Amino acid sequence: MHRRTLLVVLLAAALLVPPAADAQKPIKVGMPMPLSGPPALFGEPATKGAMMFVEEINARGGVLGRKLELITRDSKADANEAVRQARELILKDNVDFLVGTLTSAEGPAVSVVAKENKIVFIAPIPKTDQLTAPDKLHPYVFRVASTTTIEGRSAAEIVAKWPVKRVATMSFDYAYGQDVTKAFVEHLKKIKPSVEIVDQQWPKLGEQDYNPFINAQMAKKPEAVFSSIWGGFFVTYSKQARAVGMFDALKYHFIGVGEAATPETAKSMGADYPVGIWGNSYDAFYWGETQAHRSYVARLSRYLKDEYPSSWAIQGYIGMQFLAEAIKKAESTDSDKVAKALLGLTVETPVGPLTIREKDHQANRGQLYGKTVMDPKYPFAIMKPVTYVDPTKFMD
Amino acid sequence: MRRVPWAPLVVVAALLVPAVGSRFYTFLANDVIIWALFATSLNLLVGYTGLVSFGHAAYFGIGAYTTGILMKKLGVPFLLAFPAAGVLAGAFALLFGLFCVRLTRIYFAMLTLAFAQIVWAICFKWNEVTGGEQGMPEVPYPDLAWMGALPLVRDLRTSDHFYLVTVVLVALCLWILHRVVRSPFGRMLTTIRENAERAEFIGVHVRRYELAAFVLAGAFAGLAGGLFGIFNRGVFPDFAYWTKSSEVLIMTLLGGMGTFYGPSVGALALILLNQQIVSYTEYWPFVLGTILVVLLFGFPGGLGGALELLGRRLWRPRRA
Numbered sequence: 001m002h003r004r005t006l007l008v009v010l011l012a013a014a015l016l017v018p019p020a021a022d023a024q025k026p027i028k029v030g031m032p033m034p035l036s037g038p039p040a041l042f043g044e045p046a047t048k049g050a051m052m053f054v055e056e057i058n059a060r061g062g063v064l065g066r067k068l069e070l071i072t073r074d075s076k077a078d079a080n081e082a083v084r085q086a087r088e089l090i091l092k093d094n095v096d097f098l099v100g101t102l103t104s105a106e107g108p109a110v111s112v113v114a115k116e117n118k119i120v121f122i123a124p125i126p127k128t129d130q131l132t133a134p135d136k137l138h139p140y141v142f143r144v145a146s147t148t149t150i151e152g153r154s155a156a157e158i159v160a161k162w163p164v165k166r167v168a169t170m171s172f173d174y175a176y177g178q179d180v181t182k183a184f185v186e187h188l189k190k191i192k193p194s195v196e197i198v199d200q201q202w203p204k205l206g207e208q209d210y211n212p213f214i215n216a217q218m219a220k221k222p223e224a225v226f227s228s229i230w231g232g233f234f235v236t237y238s239k240q241a242r243a244v245g246m247f248d249a250l251k252y253h254f255i256g257v258g259e260a261a262t263p264e265t266a267k268s269m270g271a272d273y274p275v276g277i278w279g280n281s282y283d284a285f286y287w288g289e290t291q292a293h294r295s296y297v298a299r300l301s302r303y304l305k306d307e308y309p310s311s312w313a314i315q316g317y318i319g320m321q322f323l324a325e326a327i328k329k330a331e332s333t334d335s336d337k338v339a340k341a342l343l344g345l346t347v348e349t350p351v352g353p354l355t356i357r358e359k360d361h362q363a364n365r366g367q368l369y370g371k372t373v374m375d376p377k378y379p380f381a382i383m384k385p386v387t388y389v390d391p392t393k394f395m396d
Numbered sequence: 397m398r399r400v401p402w403a404p405l406v407v408v409a410a411l412l413v414p415a416v417g418s419r420f421y422t423f424l425a426n427d428v429i430i431w432a433l434f435a436t437s438l439n440l441l442v443g444y445t446g447l448v449s450f451g452h453a454a455y456f457g458i459g460a461y462t463t464g465i466l467m468k469k470l471g472v473p474f475l476l477a478f479p480a481a482g483v484l485a486g487a488f489a490l491l492f493g494l495f496c497v498r499l500t501r502i503y504f505a506m507l508t509l510a511f512a513q514i515v516w517a518i519c520f521k522w523n524e525v526t527g528g529e530q531g532m533p534e535v536p537y538p539d540l541a542w543m544g545a546l547p548l549v550r551d552l553r554t555s556d557h558f559y560l561v562t563v564v565l566v567a568l569c570l571w572i573l574h575r576v577v578r579s580p581f582g583r584m585l586t587t588i589r590e591n592a593e594r595a596e597f598i599g600v601h602v603r604r605y606e607l608a609a610f611v612l613a614g615a616f617a618g619l620a621g622g623l624f625g626i627f628n629r630g631v632f633p634d635f636a637y638w639t640k641s642s643e644v645l646i647m648t649l650l651g652g653m654g655t656f657y658g659p660s661v662g663a664l665a666l667i668l669l670n671q672q673i674v675s676y677t678e679y680w681p682f683v684l685g686t687i688l689v690v691l692l693f694g695f696p697g698g699l700g701g702a703l704e705l706l707g708r709r710l711w712r713p714r715r716a
Contacts, residue, residue, distance in 0.1 A: 074678075079531050080632035087629075091420040105530035109630055112533040116629065130530075173521070174529030204520065205529050 026069035027062075027333050029054075029323065030089030031100040031316075032110065034077035038206070038232025041264060042312045043102050045304070046125060047072050049313025050099065052303045053320040063327045068320070071095060075106055082106035086113045096333050097121070099319040103205070104128035104148075104176035111141045120326075120335045120342070124319035125312075127151060128175040129183075132360045139339050142356055144318045144363040148176060150391040151228075151280070151367065152183025155257050157389075158278060158369060159184075159224060160192040162253050167195055168222035170213065170229060170237075173202035180228045180257060187394075198222050203229075210237045214246055225250055230258030234265060238274050252276035261372055262311040266380040275374055275381045280367045283311040283351065286378070287368060287386055296350035308378070318349045322356065322363075351388070357395075366391040403571075410563045414556040424671065426559045428664050430624045433566045435647040435659030436573055437616035442645070443653030444577055445609045446589030447497075450505045450641055451512025452617055454492070455485040457519060457636025459618025460625035461526055464535045467626070474538030478565070478622050485618020486611050488515070493610035497603045512641055519633040531632030535625050562623055569616055574656055576612065585609050646684070650691060652698025661699045 031050060034043035054068045062068060071093050075082035082101055089095045090113070098114055098121040101107045107126025114121030115138040123131060123143045127150075130136055132143055159167065169185065171177030181200070188195055199220040201213040210229075217225070225246075229237045234256060241247060247254055254277040259265070261279025263286070285297045285308055296317075300309040322342065327333055330341035346355040354363045370383025413425045434456055441447045459481035466477035492511040499507055519526045526532065540557040543549050549560060576582050588595045588602055596602050625631040634640065643666075651662020669687070674680050695702045 078632075078634065079529070079533070079630070080628070080634040083533070083628065083630055083632075087423065088420075091418075091423050108530060109533040109632075112629060128530075172529075173523075178523075 024066070026067040027064075027097075027327065028069050028071060028093060028095040029320070030086065030093060030095035030098045031070055031072045032075040032082045032085040032089065032098070032106070033072060033100045033316075034102050034106075035072070035074040036076060038236075039077035039102055041232045041268070042125065042230075042259070043075075043077070045264070045310030045312040046102070046316035048304060048310070048316065049300070050124075050316030050320045052300060052313065053317045053324075055303075056299075057320075057324055063324050064331065064333070066333075068324065070320075072100075075101060077103050077106065079103075079105040079109040083109045083113055086110045087117075090117050090119060095119070097323055097335070097338070099124060099316075099323055101126055103174075104131070104179070105174055105205075107131045107143075108136060108175070111136065111138070114138075114140045118335055120323070120338050122319045122323055122342075124315040126176070128179050130175055130179065132362050134360075137361060140335060142322070142339075142342050142361045142363075144322055144354065144356070144365055145315060146282075146365045146367055146391065147362060147395075148179035149183045150365075150394050151257050152180045152185075153187040153394040154280070154367065154369060154389045154391070155226060155255050156184050156187035156191065159188055159226060159253075159255060160195075162224055164223035164253050165194060165196055166198045166221060166223045168199040168201070168217050168220060168225050169197065170201045170203075170210075170217065170225060170227040172205040172207070172229065172233075174205050176230075176258070177202065177205070177228050181226070184226055184257075206233070208236060210240045211244070214241050214244060218244070218246060218249060223250065224253035224255075227254065227256045227260065228258040229256070230260070231265075232268075234258065234260045235269055238269070238277075239272055242272070242274050247274045247277060254278065256280075259311070259367075261368075261370065261381075261383050263308050263380070263382065264310050264312070266372070266382065267308060270380055273372070273381045275372050278369065278371050279383065280369045281311045281383065282365075282367055283314040284368055284383065284386055285309050285311070286382055287388075289388070290350075290352065292348070292352075293350045314350060318347075318351075318354065318363075318365075321349055322347055322354075362395070364390070364392050364395065403567075407563065407567045410567075411560060414552055414559055419553070419555070422556055422559050424667065426555075426562055426627050428667050429562055429566050430620050430627060431644070431647060431663035431667065432660035433569050433623075434617055434620035435644050435651065435663045436570060436656070437613045437620065438644050439648050439653055439656075439659045440573065440577065440585075440609055440613040440616070442648055443658070444582060444589060445585040445606060446592075447606060447610070448501075448505045448645075449508040449610075449613075450638065450645070451508035451510070451515075452613070452644055453636050453638065453640035454508075454512035454515040455489055455614035455617035456621035456624070456640060456644075457515055457633070458488050459485040459621030460631045460635045461519060461532075461621075462618070463622035464532050464625040464631035465525065467538075468532060468535050474626075478538075478619065481622030482615040482619040485621065486615030489611045489614020489618075490607070493607045493614070497606040497610060509638060509641070512636060512638060516633055516636040516638070519636050526631075526633065529633065531630055531634075533630035535628075535630055537626060558626065562627065565619075565623065569619055570660075573612075573616060577656060581605075581608070646688065648698075650688065650698055652695075652700030652702070654697045655700040655704060658698050658700025661703065665699055 058067045073085040102125045104126045107123045171181045256279040262281040326341040330337040343358045370386040372381040373384045414422045438452045462481040462484045463477045466472040543557045647662035648659045652658030
């Protein structure tokens, strides 16, 4: 009896409380991101970076007086799942914007959902050129990640300086792997025509056993290998490659794009890391170029409670930063207005000023490159010297 | 006491969803309805013929890619691309079925799985045609401009128009399947399920009947796939992956293989449960496993069987 009265009172109270006015309602941002399996090695910290940004901006009063609310979903690094999650975020959770996706299969698939629902979508990680290619570009898709063209060409610039002629490639058989390898091969042949591509291996995304591919490749006697095996997959691949002595045979003429030299990959592998190879990363806590970057690393370190914070958080952070700045500039959360505001927008990010180009909605996001060495200061390999390769000259 | 005309009532209720529910409910209902057709097509094999297929997703995938490629790359209208999904999936079911029906029980199941994995591998690898790993996003909606001229549905969105088309097409497919299982042919399938040897003795060509059931089931799975590719706004190699086969098998089990509408109930239950539970916990497979265990021991007839039982208990006293 009492319980029933209480229920009735509660129900009545719930009905009587007026719905919050629009100005107080948070601005909802949906983030489909791989949060399970090997891709989560990158997906989870990227989500954390976005969360940190949201916490910081909300502490300062939010955007246009409204708080940001981040709703994350596990996309399982699968295009089909990412599309499903994105549609549910829009239809069920009524998100105003989408920031997210990791793989180059997820990005373009979610881009279609954004286009159909007329919702701004900022891709912080997928690199495939197809995402912003002229036939796929639409007013609502933007990218603050690097591209396969930028990454492939940056790697080619480095490999061209090595004393090698016979080069082989190892990439996953899907958009990112195919596109970055193509960009690498084309640019390398252009700047160093004497190079010969002796072998190309294409394991499927998520391959667990690389031995058949490694053996077939080494049988062709390459002098250098370009790999774009990324995330937790690189850990598996390089351990297997090391076991058969591939890195020694190549005299460490190996470059791993797809962020093979991130602190977290190096950290997770510890003594198993093939120290001496070249690699890249979006960020590195030891980079410390500017005051803004040092402050960001310190905050992130506190937020993640990690002495050596992840390099992937930066992509989630920058993605949200661009969105927040665009909402401020547009003075609205209307996707059409925010999309217009994003064109040509320059934002002071922790890695320096970045600009989204008007013509292809692409930010001039470069990456850090370097040869890995052991540094007594850290219990894992780091890139030294580490150089930020500005992509502006490679972008077209 | 007259029989309640359940089927037309459900169809009418389904048609009303866009008018009364939100976009999200229409989305969910669309999902359920397509899966209902997929699960019912599998039940023709599992429930009616006693052939447990672990690779039914192959035909779903083939159907999805057929409609997707025809509509997106070749600009074929939906009116042709949709039946083509059934025809091609049926043709592949005939090809694979020729081998599968030669085996029985677990060997049959494993061979269906093997063929399904081959289909998946082809979808995954054949970049030029299927788009490979990244799949084929942006399958266009059928041209439903004519619906804009109809009263009542004029103001609905394209996705709602497509939903209405789905309801009508699935209802039609289910009606055909219902006719099939009630036909002498369907009765013969049940005979084979009960006792294949005895069926052989009375002169039934068992393999031929099994093959026919396999082709029919494949064709209807293909039709479901064709619809799903459009609904999903893209076709992905996952559609043919073994996890999809197991998902549809679970729906059939959950809903009950013993009844015609059981798998549809299973589709509804599984999708709604998934929706609800994943918003509370990430341990959805754990919950699903528990439900299945309880169901298999407590209600071997599945939800459909349980509902039927409940219905009989409720109706009988009044009849008397």
